[in-house]
Amino acid sequence: MSVENNVLICPVCASPLKQSEKTYYCANNHSFDKAKQGYVNLLLSNQKKTQQPGDNKEMVKSRIDFLKKDYYSPIVTALNEAIQQKLNELQRPNPNIVDLGCGVGYYLSHLRQALLSSFPDAYYWGTDISKEAIHCANQHDKAISWIVSSNKNLPFATESIDIALSVFSPLYHDEVKRILSPNGLLFAVTPAKNHLMELREYLFDELKEIDEDKLLLKTDGFFEFSESVPIQATMTLESKEEIENLLKMTPFYWRSSAFKKDMLLSLDKLKVSIDVMLWVFKP
Template sequence: MSLICPICQAPLTSADNGLACANRHSFDRARQGYYNLLPVQHKKSLDPGDNAAMVEARRRFLDAGHYAPLARRLAELAAERAPHSWLDIGCGEGYYTGQLAAALPEAEGYALDISREAVKRSAKRHPQVTWLVASMARLPLESASLELIASVFSPIDWNEAARVLRTGGGVLRLGPARDHLLELREKLYDEVREYQDDKHLNDLPAGFSLAHSEQLSFRLPLDSRQAREDLLSMTPHGWRVNAERREQVLAEAFEVTVAVRYDWIVNTSTPAQD
């Protein structure tokens, strides 16, 4: 285990029914199987992240298989890298995490999200993964302890990625391509702004380089109102539109384009020598 204390950064070891560091900071293991390593002083709100309704909407939509091709290709790309240790950031309800765990059965896997509601549900589904309520901005993991970080529609703190990744490890990023959910956006907004799907590459710090990129797209019928409601609830678009426009979108079946890109961004830097 490569966990560190979120308060003092000392190594965490198993103690009773939880974790503890040498400075006597302790963290219980919740009955669902996760550890809460997000101290109250690091929270921006009382209960950060997705609420229960948003988590359930995402769970229904993903469990219905609508994004199965995305998860399948993500797992294939991760397996090609054959990491010994990996982390899924912004893991949500754990759909993609489960695919990664199945593809990497011998690797040490971690998953985290700032939403306790999300992690609480995901930990019960995939107990072979170490589940954490934690923040990407303060990863409770030792430096140079990971070989792969998976980011599925989640922001990346590159300073933390550089700290926890070993040389030769990298970030496997799954993000929206230019036409992702274009038809939905056209229904929601009078003017649809063009999305630049490679803008994240402008933020790469020294020591990181793009080693592989590919795209995947397909048409997705949204035949049921439940599917349309769930998709809207799990995207930022859902809370940006008024009730009238929302009802117009939900009223009739339509198809959307699912278009994503996968980037393998490698850490080529050499760790500093003491």
């Protein structure tokens, strides 16, 4: 994959990044080694709060094992349909598409496959602060440029991106707004009221209500609301292992007591609601 379309910028000085066989470098001699697997780490040490920020190895493994069962396919379908439709309207034959906080790359990979025939020249970038997650994403799909970086300091040129995606990941609106082209769009997926309700009922005595409109309020003034698409489905987890995988990829794993977790993990089956909102915003 080349960076000759001048999309990537240096995380230190913001000048364009060029690519040699083993590094990415800028005119000011900042250079970033490519991992031998192909992805690049553009996260500066002063952007890390911990040695290994983002999802750790165990969470990444649970996420991969859970996602490969395709229980979240209703989210994939809704995202792919909405993006395909907007791209048709935009009439950009070679759009730049980024997934911010892409995790193991599940949604971006599915999107790439869905757009392959209608947008063969689209360009895909997946970013995440977790090196572990990017490592796995890269192993799974070599046709995407995977980058370790923070959503707070995105290594993309101003107004260079046509489609930005964020699925359950932390969003920094000013950065997203900076990188989006004037006709670009942000697609964000966030939990709605009943998301994973049954799992939460097992784990907590008092359920904290999910504020469905949080993103709408936070983006007010930064983005123009375009549309929202509710996505609702039910999944039946068929084993302890599947329940544990889902638990370990949510923040509930850290917030709930050992006693409650043991109770949940004594189940062999669990019906769980998927209730999320797909938001579309214009810069």
